[in-house]
Amino acid sequence: MKIELRDPNTIMKLSRLGSFHQSKLSFLRSFLNEFKDWEYKRDLFELDENGFGKAIYSFNKNNKIYSLLCFSNYIKDEDRSDRVIATKWDAAFVLHDGMPEKKDIERLYQNVPKQEIGRVSYKELSLSRANKSVRIFNHVVESLSVGKQPDKKKLSEVGYLYRTTAVYGSGKFGLADRFRLKNREEINGPFRLEMMLVYLVRQFTFDQVNHIAKLKNPNKAIELDKEICRNLGIGNSTGLGMAPFIINHPTLLNNWILARETALKKIREIQKVKSNDKDLFLNCLKRSLNNITTWNSDSEFQKNKINQLLSDLNKFINFIENEFDFNQEYVFNKIYLWIESNLKDECIEYIVSIMMEPYEQITNPLVKKMSSDEEKYFNIPADRTIFDLRGILEKNYKNIIKIDFNDKENNKFFWFVSKNKEEPRLADRYLEEGHELEQPLAIARDIKKLHERISNEKNSCTIANFLIENNDLRHIVRRAFIIEKFPYSEIQDNIIGSKLIPIDMLRLKLSFFGALKFDPRSDKWLRITMFQGAPLPYELKKFNDHWIYNSIN
Amino acid sequence: MISFSEIDTTTKRASKAIGFSWGIAEEVGKNIRNMELFGLPGVKNLNEYFKIYPNKQFQKISLISEKNISDKIPYCPIILGVNFLDQIKVLENKKEINFKNIAYPMLFLPFASRGSELIGKKIFLNIDEKKFLLSFNQAIYSNASDKLIIEKTENLRLSFIENNNSFSEDEWKEIYKLSEKTFVEEKDSLKEYSAGAGLTDND
Structure with missing residues (x-):
């Protein structure tokens, strides 16, 4: 059975990305394996x-x-x-x-x-x-x-x-x-x-x-x-310092997400799940409950997420124990289809991470593909045409180009670099000064602008000719040609809209680091822990790779 | 020492600050970093150009042809470079391209170097009497070792070098013959079994 990779238009929504959890692909785990x-x-x-x-x-x-x-x-x-x-x-x-x-x-x-x-x-x-x-x-x-x-x-x-x-x-x-x-x-x-x-x-x-x-x-x-x-x-x-990184490294972001999506696809395609793999999956799932219960946060936003996660996990365990038959084909595909229909994003992505635990033969080769040389994709293929560009925008940004940026709510924030500390910051463009120094991170707005700008151009016009008069959109033309090759390179959301929750962007990156216990201190910064449960340096030659599900209690 | 990554980021920001779009500023950042990697004075040239940029007028070329002349106002090397890069797939068919009157022409060099990589051909470039061979954005050879802060050039000439060898057939044969001394002469017995197919590859 062939399973399709999940649709970037769904997976790359910030609410979904902000629900990602550590997995066998996480960098702190792959670091320990390497060293x-x-x-x-x-x-x-x-x-x-x-x-x-x-x-x-x-x-x-x-x-x-x-x-x-x-x-x-x-x-x-x-x-x-x-x-x-x-x-x-x-x-x-x-x-x-x-x-x-x-x-x-x-x-x-x-x-x-x-x-x-x-x-x-x-x-x-x-x-x-x-x-x-x-x-x-x-x-x-x-x-x-x-x-x-x-x-x-x-x-x-x-x-x-x-x-x-x-x-x-x-x-x-x-x-x-x-x-x-x-x-x-x-x-x-x-x-x-x-x-x-x-x-x-x-x-x-x-x-x-x-x-x-x-x-x-x-x-x-x-x-x-x-x-x-x-x-x-x-x-x-x-x-917020972390947030622009994932915008500024589109092919790297793609490779992280693609590795995760490929792992999930391959696991869903397993016809017969071995009994010990099933046991390991269930063991990690149950042990991980302890970690969630020691996950403290004063943030109402996070408390709700944790409670929802716990409630969904209990629902899932109940389903697995009482209604689900592991003696059938394509077990993980059936589990995935069930969780997609019955659980919220946070728990779906949590279970996706745990599904990887028994399958290092799937995850290990993917770890090697999670780097990227952004430089290789920097040049704009200026001999391509407006026809090509329009096709890319309409296929890869179909929700983005429907956003109305004349609505102030969709154009509320601007990203800037603070003079004091040279760090990225976010401010309300209608209340604060400085929006003329906005960083080029409003990808959704600029994609929409590009889509509008090319609407009157001839299909046969080359990108080189288009750019002569439109170099103000050069940065976004570059991105459009990157997403053509790297479908998971772009967050499919408006990161200058009033509904933005910036810590979702941080969560995404931190989950790939392998962080645990996300504890938002506001909507713009959070605390996490790393390597909690990890073997000590002298134990590295022999350690249990599932240490992350150990708990302090 | 300032890292190449810092050079990229800072010159990109400086280019935006002086008035270029973010997309062009990104190009400049990469270029100046490349120049410094190649040991060319990228930061110095950019600094000098940006000192005069706000107060002087520069010609912003759009379509590049074989002969490009701007008598009164010098060409902006950055806009020239961006358009050269964008149009290179068309331009590579021309034998030679000439530009007259470019400000800070060294800033055009990294665009041409990247162009060489894009089309897979070396580019030979003259800035007045200074010669540069741009090899696929991997190396830049020059007969000029100093005075590379050039305010203006009257003539910049550029030609695309077809992918021909730089040596004669005899010279190649000579070196090939020497390389053959690493091969083993096959006697009949070796011919029979050492390749695995016997003496014939027919069924």
Whole structure:
């Protein structure tokens, strides 16, 4: 039986994309798989009794080394902020290509804690900073120093000791450009270096609390229990900075979604599902319920989503246990058709993710296809015609070109880059100044404009001739020819309309990272955790790939 | 050191700020990054051009022909480059293209370099006495090693190089013969079984 890929006009709606969850395709999971046979080492650990100082961790294999430099320092409580506009952090990190020499360590010590106003070099691969979850950090240190393990319930409410507030890569602040690294197979997955940085930072946080507790009370202190460590991740605060990325990397977005859609299609096409694959699917499904119940958020929006997800999952489990027969052909196709008709987006995509768990033979080859060289598709095929362009627009943007942008509600927001921090922001064009400096992210509006503009052009007119008088739409013509080849490259929604929920865009990206516990703090930023439940570095040679369904409780 | 990615982003934004559309600004960002990758002074040329751009007039060419002359006002190298790139599939059929009077002609160079990749032909380009060979946007060879901040050129001549070899048939035979020394002479026994098909490939 041949199953069609799901329709981009449905899947690429923001409400659907904002319901995506981690899966076997997620970058933090594929990172662990890639680096599981690398040697992990703590190369340097020079912290004082307060945990301030520097440390170096590395992965190495066949003379290739990636090392994380950690710089931890004192900051006042009032200076601690998760906003990207902060200028001081509890710790700053950089991933270095190779083992740093003394002069590199000194250079990086001078620059890394400054983050955006410091400079790093082509020898550095990723840059980040993080703040303590002070309440949890102090509780852990206090407990360990008196010989007690910390309160698991308290830990489960947060899920991490530190949270990062930005993780930079690819040429930012002088970091290595992507082209320098693109032939290295081990980092050929999207955001693999950023994942490595976050993973090693997680280990630093454990080592730091153990160290402080030990120096605080050398006779009584104990180390943080390994099981507790495993169930702690790294938090992350993410704002709008992430949103334009998925607009500005259309072929990359396509490859992420296409990998997911291809996996689902192939799973639905399995004629006979093996008994142990069925068992694994059901096992992951049931274990994952624990994760959802420890998913805390003060956001009403998210609480409703979590409640709906739980209710739908229980409905699904009831269906599977009481009405469904696994001894039939094309089981996963039948499950999929049922969930599409009976459940909401959040749960549909949740179950789609879990369907992948038994099938690494399907997902592993797809992981290798999730990168993209955007440059290859940059040139506009200007010898094509208006006939071609019109066909592309009407096929690929059929809902978009129906939107009325004369209606203020559909044209409410504009995206801009803040002068203070060079970060993307969103504002109301009718209330705020600055819309003349709008970023070219209003794809839906500009597609509509392009469709209108070509309505009077002759079919035989070449794109080259059209552009002579219409170069104001050049950026959007480029995109139209990209979507022709990459059907999942475009969000099929209006991201300047009043109904926009920006965190849907962040959720999409974070789900591919492998984030858990989405906790929106407003409609524009959210907190998540990464690597919660993941094996510790010394366990990488042998670990259960379904660790993500472990729960702190 | 400023990364190439930062050069791309910043020059794109600067190009938008000076008045180009976002689509053209994207082209400029990629071009300046390419120039710097090739070791050519992209940022310097762009900076100099943008200093005079707001206060001077520049000819914005639309359809490019074999001879393009703008006597009074110099051509804008960016609009010229964008249109050259867009029209290259038509232009490649012309033997030679001449432009008279272009401001900051080095800014046109990366457009031509990308054009070379698009049509799969090398492009030979003269900016006055300076010569450039553009090879499929993979490399740029030049006889000019300095003074590459050029305010204006009176003559920019460009020709498409057909995909011919740069060596003679004899020269090829000579090198091929040497390469044959890595082959093994097949005796009858080897002919029989080493390819797997025996002495005949007929049924």
